Amino acid sequence: MLLNDLSSSVDLRPVGYQFATVRGDSYDDNWLVIDGTVMTPEGNWSFADPCLLTHEARQVSTWLRAVAAGTVDITEPDAEGELSPDTWFIEPVVAFSLAHQSEGGTVVIRVHLSLEAAPPWQQDDDGADLYQYVVEVRLDARALHHAADEWDLSLASLPPR
Numbered sequence: 001m002l003l004n005d006l007s008s009s010v011d012l013r014p015v016g017y018q019f020a021t022v023r024g025d026s027y028d029d030n031w032l033v034i035d036g037t038v039m040t041p042e043g044n045w046s047f048a049d050p051c052l053l054t055h056e057a058r059q060v061s062t063w064l065r066a067v068a069a070g071t072v073d074i075t076e077p078d079a080e081g082e083l084s085p086d087t088w089f090i091e092p093v094v095a096f097s098l099a100h101q102s103e104g105g106t107v108v109i110r111v112h113l114s115l116e117a118a119p120p121w122q123q124d125d126d127g128a129d130l131y132q133y134v135v136e137v138r139l140d141a142r143a144l145h146h147a148a149d150e151w152d153l154s155l156a157s158l159p160p161r
Helices: 054-069 141-155
Strands: 002-004 009-017 031-040 043-053 094-101 107-113 134-139
Touching: 002 134, 002 141, 009 134, 009 141, 031 054, 043 054, 054 094, 054 107, 054 141, 094 134, 134 141
Parallel strands: none
Antiparallel strands: 002 009, 009 031, 031 043, 094 107, 107 134
C-alpha cells in the first residue's frame, strides 16, 4: 500500500506471519510482519516489524475507505500539543489519523511511526514520544480507495489462523 504525494511517501506491506508454523496461540499465530519504506524531506528509511495482528491489519483499509467517504473526524493535537491517532493497534509502531479534509475531497492523513518504525534519528528514544513522529500525506478519494484495495490484496494470502 503506497501512500504518497509530491513530498513524502509511506509504503507499507504485510510480508508474512511472524511465526511460520501455527503454535496454537491466537496472538502468536496472527502477528504479521509489516515491511515499511518511508521517504520524507527529512530522510529515508525502512523497517520490518511484526506489529499488526491479522484482524488489526484489516482495519487499515476500512479506515482508509472511511476517510475517503468523509466519515472520519479530524484529529487535533490536545492542549499540550500531543497527537493521538484515531486508528491505533496493540503494538504502537504504526497508527493513523486525519489531519485535514478539504471540501474538494482532498485529505491529509498522518501516518504515525513509533519505536521500530520511527526514523533512525529517533531510534534511541525510549518510546516517551509515542505517535508524535508523523508523516503527512495529501491524497484524494481515488488514491485512498486504491491504497485500501492494494492493502486488501496484500492481505488475501494472510488470513487469520
